[in-house]
Amino acid sequence: MKDIKDLKVLIDSKTLNNRIKELADEINSFYGVNNPLTLICILRGAVMFYVELAKHLKMPVKMEFVTLSSYGNSEKSSGKIKAVNLAIPDLENQNALIVEDIIDTGLTLDFLLKFIKTNCKVQDVKLAVLFDKKCARKYDIEPDFSAFEVDDKFIVGFGLDYNGFYRNLDYVGYFE
Numbered sequence: 001m002k003d004i005k006d007l008k009v010l011i012d013s014k015t016l017n018n019r020i021k022e023l024a025d026e027i028n029s030f031y032g033v034n035n036p037l038t039l040i041c042i043l044r045g046a047v048m049f050y051v052e053l054a055k056h057l058k059m060p061v062k063m064e065f066v067t068l069s070s071y072g073n074s075e076k077s078s079g080k081i082k083a084v085n086l087a088i089p090d091l092e093n094q095n096a097l098i099v100e101d102i103i104d105t106g107l108t109l110d111f112l113l114k115f116i117k118t119n120c121k122v123q124d125v126k127l128a129v130l131f132d133k134k135c136a137r138k139y140d141i142e143p144d145f146s147a148f149e150v151d152d153k154f155i156v157g158f159g160l161d162y163n164g165f166y167r168n169l170d171y172v173g174y175f176e
């Protein structure tokens with residue numbers, strides 16, 4: 001177990017929150033404040049970003065949650081998605097926005113996007129991510145809204161875990 005004392009700050013709390021507010025403003029302008037939006041949170045990593053983003057959205061918002069896993073307890077993707085909970089209601093005639101902590105290879109978002117398009121009768125579905133590890137991408141998928149681009153290193157905090165821990169940190173860091 002790595003010690004939190006060795007975690008170097010990559011992005012502090014104020015910078016994260018300011019940028020999430022900016023991203024929410026982009027989303028408000030894109031959809032318009034009168035058009036309802038269904039926000040789909042990918043648990044557990046996206047939880048902090050999801051809540052912070054939702055606070056600044058001005059349109060009527062519905063909140064849905066799915067639980068997916070591709071990492072287990074490792075620092076590398078297993079290459080397979082474990083769908084723990086995929087209970088999404090019909091999204092007929094709705095605009096949906098998937099909210100994810102980080103896009104790495106793209107496997108998780110590619111899987112969920114295809115699942116929702118095939119099963120939920122959605123009108124439109126887009127992707128918002130807090131972090132984009134562009135250099136690690138293996139699937140042909142790009143987020144529609146992205147807060148920060150990060151290098152290909154394992155980051156921890158603000159929803160992102162290390163062996164299940166440290167998701168509660170209000171900043172993001174990395175172990176050297």
Ligand code: 5GP
Pocket residue numbers: 045070071077100101102103104105106107108109153154155156160161162
């Ligand atoms: P992808 O399916 O795009 O390869 O990976 C997405 C998932 O992998 C994220 O939801 C997250 O759970 C995990 N992940 C990817 N990069 C990191 C990272 O740097 N730190 C942590 N804690 N998880 C990561």
